[in-house]
Amino acid sequence: MSRVPSLSSPFLLGFDQLERVLDRVTKAADGYPPYNIERIAGENGAPDRLRITLAVAGFTREQLDVTVEESQLTIRGRQQDDGEGRTFIHRGIAARQFQRVFVLADGMEVMGADLKNGLLSIDLARPEPERIVRRIDIAAHD
Known part of the structure; x- marks a missing residue:
């Protein structure tokens, strides 16, 4: 049986990569370590940031990558x-390993990471893209 893509609209061209990413993300269902994602308002005209915070109690900076x-x-x-x-x-406290993966949109940049009181915080930002309008010439075949 062939798989029908979920992004099969004729108006969504070239989104095969996005569909593969969505499949990969939905398969990563392990709940450890727990995490939060929050939006932080930008200051002085700076764009909003995202902060991912993971509860990594018991891990040292050297044990995290x-x-x-x-x-x-x-x-x-x-x-x-x-x-x-x-x-x-x-x-009751087991030494364990984990791997948590987040797929980033194009243009997202990791600004930095901080470990404090058992919480690992990772800040992300997406700089405003430059708006480019390009005129496409139409070739004439007379």
Whole structure:
């Protein structure tokens, strides 16, 4: 059975890449670590920013990795199990790894990342694009 694309309108040309991105995003359903996304109003005419905040309690700065490749923001956390030589009566805090991926729209820039009180905040901005109007000449075949 062939798959019918969800963006199959004849007016949406060249959106195959977008459809693949949407498929990839919907498959990433792991809920760890929890996160917030908030809009922060720009000041003095600056454009609005977005802030992604992840709850990464127990991770140090060295155990976290934030990368941008093409249009994908990836946050990874790697903890080593330091339980050797220790006797736990109850162990509810597991050393675990995670990877959280966000797909960025064209033009989105990562402004920076900050780790404070177990919260990793990543600020994003999209500079206003320059509006370009280009006239297309029509060729005459007489």
